[in-house]
Amino acid sequence: MTRLRLVALIAALLAALALWQLEAQRAGLEITTRHVGETPVTRMAQPGADGPVVVVAHGFAGSRQMMQAYGQDLARAGYRVWAFDFLGHGRHPVPMSGDVESIDGTTRLLVEQVRSVVDAALAAEGWQGEVALLGHSMATDIIIRTAIDDPRIGPVVAISAFSRAVTPTAPDTLLLITGAWEPGLRGFARDAVAMVNPEAGEGETVRKGDVVRRAVVAPWAEHVAVLHSRAGRAEAVAWLDAAFGRASDVAVRATGPWFLALMAAIVALAAPLSRLLPERVPPVPGALSPGRFGLVVAVPALLAPLLAVQVETRLLPVLVADYLALHLAIYGLCQLGLLWWLGRRPEGMRPVAVLAFLAWGLGVFGFSLDRYGANFWPTPERLLIIAALTLGALPFMLGDALLARGAALWQRLAARGAFLGSLALAVLLDTERLFFLAMIAPVILLFFLVFGLMGRWVAARAGAASAGLALGLILAWALGVSFPLFAPGGQG
Numbered sequence: 001m002t003r004l005r006l007v008a009l010i011a012a013l014l015a016a017l018a019l020w021q022l023e024a025q026r027a028g029l030e031i032t033t034r035h036v037g038e039t040p041v042t043r044m045a046q047p048g049a050d051g052p053v054v055v056v057a058h059g060f061a062g063s064r065q066m067m068q069a070y071g072q073d074l075a076r077a078g079y080r081v082w083a084f085d086f087l088g089h090g091r092h093p094v095p096m097s098g099d100v101e102s103i104d105g106t107t108r109l110l111v112e113q114v115r116s117v118v119d120a121a122l123a124a125e126g127w128q129g130e131v132a133l134l135g136h137s138m139a140t141d142i143i144i145r146t147a148i149d150d151p152r153i154g155p156v157v158a159i160s161a162f163s164r165a166v167t168p169t170a171p172d173t174l175l176l177i178t179g180a181w182e183p184g185l186r187g188f189a190r191d192a193v194a195m196v197n198p199e200a201g202e203g204e205t206v207r208k209g210d211v212v213r214r215a216v217v218a219p220w221a222e223h224v225a226v227l228h229s230r231a232g233r234a235e236a237v238a239w240l241d242a243a244f245g246r247a248s249d250v251a252v253r254a255t256g257p258w259f260l261a262l263m264a265a266i267v268a269l270a271a272p273l274s275r276l277l278p279e280r281v282p283p284v285p286g287a288l289s290p291g292r293f294g295l296v297v298a299v300p301a302l303l304a305p306l307l308a309v310q311v312e313t314r315l316l317p318v319l320v321a322d323y324l325a326l327h328l329a330i331y332g333l334c335q336l337g338l339l340w341w342l343g344r345r346p347e348g349m350r351p352v353a354v355l356a357f358l359a360w361g362l363g364v365f366g367f368s369l370d371r372y373g374a375n376f377w378p379t380p381e382r383l384l385i386i387a388a389l390t391l392g393a394l395p396f397m398l399g400d401a402l403l404a405r406g407a408a409l410w411q412r413l414a415a416r417g418a419f420l421g422s423l424a425l426a427v428l429l430d431t432e433r434l435f436f437l438a439m440i441a442p443v444i445l446l447f448f449l450v451f452g453l454m455g456r457w458v459a460a461r462a463g464a465a466s467a468g469l470a471l472g473l474i475l476a477w478a479l480g481v482s483f484p485l486f487a488p489g490g491q492g
Contacts, residue, residue, distance in 0.1 A: 005272065015262055017261070052132060053127045054081050057084065062090075069255045073250060087110065097487045107145070115146060132157070134236060144161075147170070154244075155175070161192075175235065176192055179217070182223055189202070195213075203216055218232040237252070263365070271457050274460070277458070285405060288344075297403075297415050307330050309434070318385050318486065335395075353458055
């Protein structure tokens with residue numbers, strides 16, 4: 001058996017095992033989608049469940065899918081779970097609006113959205129008791145403020161929490177779950193518990209009158225991994241059981257490692273599958289000399305931010321999307337021009353390779369990500385955003401693929417690092433307007449690690465132009481679905 005066939009066999013077996021484990025988490029649950037006004041909602045419950053209602057909210061740039069590990073555990077414990085997409089997030093078609101720096105602006109609108117989901121859940125489920133709220137990151141401030149002002153709300157579970165609304169007496173039943181690698185948020189959780197008992201530490205439940213609080217740490221977890229922490233999910237089930245006087249016998253399964261295993265297997269399978277493409281690729285070009293390589297990398301990295309920050313447009317309802325499309329376009333066109341001048345030019349396009357890469361990247365990888373990890377499918381409102389980003393992503397990825405073809409590992413790393421550096425320079429040049437570019441950097445890094453690797457295998461078989469074209473379309477798609485729709489002002 002050849003090494004490539006062995007890789008294919010191992011990856012296929014790993015993917016099958018991961019799928020079995022992830023589907024076991026969903027087995028036996030009724031998972032349905034509905035809408036509360038414009039708000040998309042996923043309801044999770046066992047057939048005939050009559051337990052308390054839990055409303056689940058995600059963090060900034062998140063979606064319902066990111067919260068499903070917690071939601072599914074609670075549903076298997078007998079609760080009726082309603083998870084929803086905030087305004088401008090996931091598949092919600094309406095942008096966030098209002099003043100993000102004002103409690104009476106965006107925050108008020110999001111609190112009202114939580115209340116509307118609570119209203120709908122109570123009406124649909126016929127539940128007469130208190131409703132529990134569970135949220136992550138940005139949502140913790142929203143659900144805490146909702147709990148303080150709405151007497152229908154009972155226990156609260158706040159994951160990676162921060163909120164200036166917390167007082168020594170409100171919310172009165174609060175569990176704070178924080179990743180071990182979130183030092184600042186762990187400090188907030190300890191402070192929230194210390195409001196009730198200054199001597200209490202992490203892992204202790206404190207009580208004073210009607211107030212009950214607990215701060216726990218999810219080991220080996222940061223801001224995203226905490227959403228799959230078995231320790232954190234077990235604490236959430238136990239906390240709500242205690243608050244509602246219930247006893248649940250539910251096994252909290254591993255989800256994060258199996259999700260990562262599935263996505264890694266899909267990436268690994270791209271290597272043997274790429275060998276099925278018809279081989280029509282010219283010889284690998286020689287590596288650029290250090291001087292020429294430095295020129296091709298440094299000039300776009302400096303020129304793109306210096307030129308793009310001079311243009312201020314707000315045509316697209318996504319934070320910094322206008323700027324990013326322009327930055328990518330300038331960067332890519334400049335790099336392509338320099339490569340052309342140095343005699344390195346794209347070879348012929350292979351439509352079959354482009355379509356196959358898109359089918360695997362957006363279809364197989366994208367479907368799995370959307371089902372088990374985070375939203376990856378655009379609403380119609382996002383198609384224009386994806387089209388605009390494509391105008392910049394195509395030349396950028398064509399230039400990157402052409403530069404990476406035949407380049408040494410250090411050159412490929414330096415080229416991608418230079419682009420991230422150019423985004424950092426843009427933030428420094430106009431911090432107030434472009435601060436959110438800092439949040440895009442991890443998405444770009446993950447894109448290069450995942451799709452860049454698959455693109456390298458496609459390029460080896462079908463050429464850099466085919467890989468670059470497909471990568472440009474996938475990059476525009478990934479950016480277009482990842483970040484919240486936002487319309488400044490709006491409802492007020």
